[in-house]
Amino acid sequence: MNIVVCIKRVPATDSRIKIGADGTSIDPAQIEWIISPYDEFAVEAALQMKEAAGGGEVTILTLGPAESTKELRTCLAMGADKAVLLKDADASSRDATATAALLAEAIGDLNADLVLCGKQAIDRDQGQVGTLLAAKLGLPCVTEIRKLEITDGKANVERAGEDGTSETYNVALPAVLTCTKGLNEPRYASLKGIMMAKKKPIDERDVSAADGALQLASLELPPPRRDGRIVGEGVEAVPELVRLLREEAKVL
Amino acid sequence: MSESIVRDLFLGELRDDLILPYPFLDADAAEMLGMVRETVSRFAADHIDPAAIDQAHKIPAEVFEGLAEIGFYGQRIPEEFGGLDLNTSQYVRVSVELARIDGATAIMSGGHSTIGIKALLLYGSDEQKARYLPRLATGELKAAFALSEPDAGSDAQSLKCTAKLRDDGAYELSGEKLWITNGGFADLVTVFVRTPDHPRDDGRPSISCFLVEKSMGYVPGKEEDKLGIRGSSTVPLLFDKVVVPAENMVGKPGDGFRMALEILNSGRTGLAGNCLGASRFLLEEAARYTNERTQFGQPIARFPLIQEKLGRMAQDIHALECMVFLTTGLIDKVGMAPAVESALCKIFGTEVLWATVNDAVQCAGGNGFTTDYPFERMLRDARVNMIFEGTNEILRVMVATAGMAEPLKRVGEADTLSSEYGRKATGREAPDPLPVPEALQAESLALSMGVADLAQAAAKLAAEHGKAIRGEQLACAALADMTLATYAQAAVLSRAAAVVDAEGEEAAAQELLLAKGACRRLARRGREAAGRLRDHDNELLFKTAEAVSELGGLPGERP
Numbered sequence: 001m002n003i004v005v006c007i008k009r010v011p012a013t014d015s016r017i018k019i020g021a022d023g024t025s026i027d028p029a030q031i032e033w034i035i036s037p038y039d040e041f042a043v044e045a046a047l048q049m050k051e052a053a054g055g056g057e058v059t060i061l062t063l064g065p066a067e068s069t070k071e072l073r074t075c076l077a078m079g080a081d082k083a084v085l086l087k088d089a090d091a092s093s094r095d096a097t098a099t100a101a102l103l104a105e106a107i108g109d110l111n112a113d114l115v116l117c118g119k120q121a122i123d124r125d126q127g128q129v130g131t132l133l134a135a136k137l138g139l140p141c142v143t144e145i146r147k148l149e150i151t152d153g154k155a156n157v158e159r160a161g162e163d164g165t166s167e168t169y170n171v172a173l174p175a176v177l178t179c180t181k182g183l184n185e186p187r188y189a190s191l192k193g194i195m196m197a198k199k200k201p202i203d204e205r206d207v208s209a210a211d212g213a214l215q216l217a218s219l220e221l222p223p224p225r226r227d228g229r230i231v232g233e234g235v236e237a238v239p240e241l242v243r244l245l246r247e248e249a250k251v252l
Numbered sequence: 253m254s255e256s257i258v259r260d261l262f263l264g265e266l267r268d269d270l271i272l273p274y275p276f277l278d279a280d281a282a283e284m285l286g287m288v289r290e291t292v293s294r295f296a297a298d299h300i301d302p303a304a305i306d307q308a309h310k311i312p313a314e315v316f317e318g319l320a321e322i323g324f325y326g327q328r329i330p331e332e333f334g335g336l337d338l339n340t341s342q343y344v345r346v347s348v349e350l351a352r353i354d355g356a357t358a359i360m361s362g363g364h365s366t367i368g369i370k371a372l373l374l375y376g377s378d379e380q381k382a383r384y385l386p387r388l389a390t391g392e393l394k395a396a397f398a399l400s401e402p403d404a405g406s407d408a409q410s411l412k413c414t415a416k417l418r419d420d421g422a423y424e425l426s427g428e429k430l431w432i433t434n435g436g437f438a439d440l441v442t443v444f445v446r447t448p449d450h451p452r453d454d455g456r457p458s459i460s461c462f463l464v465e466k467s468m469g470y471v472p473g474k475e476e477d478k479l480g481i482r483g484s485s486t487v488p489l490l491f492d493k494v495v496v497p498a499e500n501m502v503g504k505p506g507d508g509f510r511m512a513l514e515i516l517n518s519g520r521t522g523l524a525g526n527c528l529g530a531s532r533f534l535l536e537e538a539a540r541y542t543n544e545r546t547q548f549g550q551p552i553a554r555f556p557l558i559q560e561k562l563g564r565m566a567q568d569i570h571a572l573e574c575m576v577f578l579t580t581g582l583i584d585k586v587g588m589a590p591a592v593e594s595a596l597c598k599i600f601g602t603e604v605l606w607a608t609v610n611d612a613v614q615c616a617g618g619n620g621f622t623t624d625y626p627f628e629r630m631l632r633d634a635r636v637n638m639i640f641e642g643t644n645e646i647l648r649v650m651v652a653t654a655g656m657a658e659p660l661k662r663v664g665e666a667d668t669l670s671s672e673y674g675r676k677a678t679g680r681e682a683p684d685p686l687p688v689p690e691a692l693q694a695e696s697l698a699l700s701m702g703v704a705d706l707a708q709a710a711a712k713l714a715a716e717h718g719k720a721i722r723g724e725q726l727a728c729a730a731l732a733d734m735t736l737a738t739y740a741q742a743a744v745l746s747r748a749a750a751v752v753d754a755e756g757e758e759a760a761a762q763e764l765l766l767a768k769g770a771c772r773r774l775a776r777r778g779r780e781a782a783g784r785l786r787d788h789d790n791e792l793l794f795k796t797a798e799a800v801s802e803l804g805g806l807p808g809e810r811p
Contacts, residue, residue, distance in 0.1 A: 033289075074287050188291045191323035191346075194284055195336050 001150070001189040003046040004112040006103055006133070007039035007075065017221065024216045025092055026123075036072045038118025040186040041179040045148055046116055047079045048184060053150075057081045059110055063102050064091045069202055074195035079188035081194040083200070084110070086207045092123075095212030100132035102207050107137060110141045112174055114155065119144045119178040130178035140175045146182035257582070257616040257644040258592045261738055262655035263662075264676030264702065264707030271742045274574075274750040275581025278339065285345050291322055292349045294316040302354040305483035306629050309475070311357055315582030317389065319361070325390030326348075328365050328373065333385035342582040349528030349602040355633030356483030358526045363433035363484070364388075367641075368395025370515040371461055380463065382428035384440060396438035398429040398489055399512050406646045408444075409509060413491060415462065423496045429489040431640070435484035436475055439466050442502070443491075444512050450505035458506035469494045480632030515719050516641060520594040521583070523641050524576045524601030527634075529607040531569045531662040534630060538562060538612040541619075552615075561611040567770040568604045574743035574770075575600060586705035592654045595647040596736050602644060609634045647727070651735055652728035654720055659707075659714040666803065677711030679704060688745050689752040691764050695771035702778040706734045709785055730784045744770045776805035 011017065011026060012034045018027040035043070047060045060075040060083040062068050072083035086102055088094070094102070107115060120127035127143075134141030147158035147168075154170050157177060161167040171177070189197070222239070231240045245251045257267050277285060299318045305311055319325065327343050329335025338346065343365070351358035364580045369388050369701040372380060387393040404411040414429030425445055435441070441464050448457035451600055464470060473488035539562060542553035552558050579593045609631045613620035620627040659677070668674045675681035682704035709731060713721055721727065749765035752760045799807040 068284060070283055072292065073283060077287055163621070188295055188322055189287055189334050190321065191288055191291065191327065193323075194287045195331075197287075198284065207258065 001049065001053060003049060003058070003114045003116060003226060004059045004061055004107055004110050005039070005042045005046045005057065005075070005080070006115065006117045006129070007043065007060055007062050007071060008036045008118070008123070009033050009062065009064045009071045010036045010121055011216040013122065019219055019221060026217050026219075033067070033071065035074060036118050036121040036123070036130055038120060038122070038181070040118075041077070041078065041183045042116035042118050043075050044176075044184045044186040045179055046114075049114075049148075050096075059084060059112075061103060061106055061110070062156045063085065063088055063099055063207070065089055066204075068082055070203075073194075073197050074189050076200045076202075077193040078187055079193060081200065083202045085202055085204045087204055088207050088209070091194065093216060094209060095214035095216075096126055096128035096132055097214070098209045098212035100136050102209055103129070103133055104136035104247070105167075106205070107133075114150075114173055115139070117176065117178045119180045119229045125173060127178075130176055134176035136140060137174075137176065140171050141177070142169050142171055142175070143178045144180040145177050146180055146225050148177065148183065255586060257742070258651070258735055258739055259655060259658060260561050261703055261706055261735055262659055262710045263673055264683055265466055266703055266742065268686050270582060270586065271746050272749065272751075274486070274578065274743075274746040275341065276750060277345075277583060281342060285342065287519060288346055289349050291565050292346065295319075295322055296350070296353040300354050300357060302356070302483075302626065303471075303623065303629065305354060305356050305499065305634075307412075309477075309482045311360060311483045315357060315398060316391070316394075319357075320428050324361060325364055325391035325394070327595055328369065329385050329389040333346070333381060333387070333505035334389040338401070339580075340521060341577065344521050344576060344580045347385055347522050347525035348529035348532070349412075351526035352533040354483070355526070355630065356481045358529070359481050359484045359672070360434060362519070362522050362526065363397065364395045364408050366519040367397035367515055368434060368438070368440075370397070370519065371502045371511055372463060373516065374518075375461070375507070375511055376463075379499070380502065384463065393439040394434060394437060396432050396434040396441045397515070398435070398443045399516075400431045402430050406643055408512065409459070411444060411446065411459065413443070413445040414457070414458065414784065415445040415447050417447075418495070421498050423447075423462065423498065423501070423613070425462065425470070425491040425494040425496055427491050431476070432472075432487055432489050433640075434485050435472050435487040435489050440464070441466075441470070441517075443489075444508045447505050447508075452506060457623070459508035460505045461502040461511050462507040463502055463561045464491075464494065464496050465500075468496055478613045478636070480629070480635055482632075483694060498685055507751050512592075512727055517591040517594055518583075519625070519810050520571065520598035520641060521576060521580050521590065523637060524572070524594075526578075527605040528569070528572050530630060530634065531565070531572065531605045532634065534605075534612040535628070536566050536567055537626060538565065538615045539626075545617075558615060562616055563769065564773065565608045567766060568607060570766045571740045571744050571770040571774060572597075572604045574747045575740045578743040578746055590693060592651055593739065595642065595651050596732075596739055597646050598641060599647050599651075599732070600736055600740060602634075605634045605637060609653035640802055645729075648729045648732035649722065649725055651732040653722050655731065655735060656710060656714060659710045660721070663711055663714045676704065676707045679708045684748070686745050688749045689757060691752070691757055692745060692748055692767060692771070695741070695768060695775070696745055698771065698775040699738060699745065702734065702738045702741065702775055706731070707715045709734065709782060711787075726788070726790055727785060730781045733781035733784075734778050737774045738783065740751060741771050741774045741778075744774070752776065 012032040015031045020027040050056045050058050058080040058082045060072055062072060062084040066087055068085055073087055076083055084106055086106055117130040131141050137159055142157050144159050146159040149156045150234050153173055155173060155175055156170055158168045260267050295318055299315055326335030327338045331337045350361055372384060388395055398444050399408050401411050415425045416422040418424055443464050444459055446457040447460040450458050452458045470488045473490055476486040542558050543551050545552050564806050579597050583590045613627045613631055616625055616627050619625050637683050661670050662673055682700045685700045688696045711726055717724055744767050748763050751763040
């Protein structure tokens with residue numbers, strides 16, 4: 001089975017984010033980059049399926065700047081077979097439609113039986129690429145899966161439904177599935193895997209896209225947290241505190 | 253003997269062919285290291301709890317197993333035996349990452365990869381390697397190194413453990429080894445013993461090296477109850493007529509002591525890397541604490557006496573990093589004998605860590621003294637580094653003795669005064685400054701002056717003491733400190749020059765700031781050491797010490 005996993009290079013969650021000079025991007029200086037954590041569930045799922053089947057091929061695909069080879073290399077070190085980098089210096093400003101179109105075009109050549117994505121990238125948190133990709137490819141899509149099994153050429157997947165229910169679907173392959181927490185525990189790249197990843201191929205392709213339908217107009221940091229306020233001391237302060245919680249903070 | 257930066261410093265020479273360019277990892281190796289770092293830090297975040305390890309006095313089994321899973325035990329083992337074949341530059345950088353997290357686990361790992369398997373790697377036969385290395389690479393076997401004995405510490409050559417040749421060709425080992433890191437659980441120990449059946453030329457029993465499996469019957473003693481690195485295993489090993497087959501001897505009979513020294517020499521950059529990792533972590537923790545802790549209405553990080561600490565920690569750690577990676581780069585590229593340079597890395601690393609942890613504890617005030625924060629544990633963990641793998645005292649004498657070999661030869665030669673060396677030795681000429689960017693000219697000149705001071709001091713001491721200089725331990729220590737300062741300055745300038753070349757002066761502003769500060773601090777340290785040769789009260793010290801030894805305490809007590 002050929003499995004394609006789409007990943008994205010994103011800033012580490014503990015990075016101190018600064019807005020770049022253009023006002024619509026993140027200043028890349030001093031940022032540590034990681035594979036978006038939901039994408040790691042997708043990579044792990046692909047590797048487990050390949051191991052269970054005793055064969056097949058796992059291809060990692062990303063749209064990103066040239067530096068994304070680091071994240072691709074990490075996936076290869078985890079055990080993926082090859083990687084494709086759609087090199088795009090402006091990747092971060094592409095909207096989800098443009099991103100999905102570029103990914104879909106690349107997947108067209110890869111003869112995929114299954115496409116896995118994270119449910120969303122943790123930088124923009126829009127959660128659109130997986131579904132748009134399925135639409136572009138004309139494939140069925142289940143989002144936010146937390147269980148996955150392949151039997152008789154079909155994927156049996158489970159996702160959380162409304163009010164704590166569990167939905168289980170049987171999906172004909174090929175399909176696009178987006179992965180969420182609970183699906184598995186992503187492995188670490190072993191030191192041995194890291195050495196072996198050196199010898200695995202990364203296919204780098206220059207891509208360009210027309211401007212998408214969305215243009216990011218501005219990007220702003222959240223306002224700094226306001227200082228705490230001391231409303232009084234002891235029991236006497238309680239009525240005022242309750243009033244403020246109700247009327248100002250509106251949490252009661 | 254291959255080339256050495258340090259030996260030439262004693263002659264007033266700055267080997268810019270060895271010092272420049274700074275050996276940064278190439279892009280591929282750097283990317284690989286980034287991945288290794290991520291694996292190690294994620295594994296550690298999930299599985300290594302340094303406070304729990306400290307309290308339990310034990311590294312839990314899941315840490316051992318997890319390290320095996322990520323392939324940690326095979327770092328230095330060739331790929332053909334299932335290892336990763338990391339070179340020294342890469343291996344030490346990985347050590348830095350583990351040591352950030354837990355001192356005990358770092359020592360365990362080093363006990364295996366740095367010294368435990370080294371005799372086999374360097375001197376083992378193909379058959380011995382094939383027999384043991386694959387299982388050592390997976391961590392199925394863990395290794396230890398056994399040289400010290402109750403009466404043979406710094407004076408390792410006085411060891412007494414003995415291997416007698418039996419009629420069947422096997423050897424029978426008897427005696428006691430002490431302070432054996434990993435000894436409690438190791439499956440394969442490199443043991444150094446007397447072999448009276450292979451006498452030296454002077455008739456005394458030679459020293460040979462054996463690989464001894466645990467199943468052959470030695471007995472680990474009780475775990476030492478230690479000040480720090482409490483989770484690591486440190487035990488005596490008791491050998492009571494343990495039968496070891498002849499094919500487990502490593503190298504030739506009688507080669508053991510030379511091998512032991514070379515293993516220790518080659519391993520000291522690993523320990524320096526551990527110190528670098530722990531120091532970097534402490535600086536980050538101190539930075540965070542002093543930013544968050546508010547007194548008198550502002551973060552204490554804004555007070556000059558705290559800034560002094562943060563600044564000097566950063567300068568020292570930066571200098572240490574430059575020195576360690578210059579040295580590992582030389583080991584990998586030139587294949588030079590790293591004995592003296594590695595010893596300097598060990599001295600500097602262990603002392604920078606000690607100063608750093610002391611400053612970090614102080615930055616954290618009362619909290620630094622409690623187990624709620626990592627500082628007190630790291631202070632305890634740091635202390636042993638100045639003691640083991642060659643005490644810093646012994647290593648200072650070793651650095652000075654090695655450096656003095658050439659000056660001792662040359663001062664006696666007739667035409668010395670008129671030679672280039674003569675001009676350096678008498679202070680008439682300083683070495684050409686290292687070619688560095690404009691912004692560091694002053695620091696480069698200061699380094700040349702420091703090297704000139706060292707050459708002059710070495711020549712003077714050689715003339716005064718001749719070969720007896722080895723016994724002048726305080727003078728040796730001063731020489732070693734001058735050497736350390738100049739070698740570190742050279743390393744800092746080397747790196748700064750490379751960064752400015754690659755990125756331009758503007759982008760390298762922080763590098764230059766650190767380099768300037770570190771160089772000035774080191775130059776002052778060198779001048780202070782030179783001053784100790786001229787202006788000291790050693791006689792008063794020695795007399796007082798003699799009185800203390802005789803009276804068993806403070807002399808001249810009055811009510």
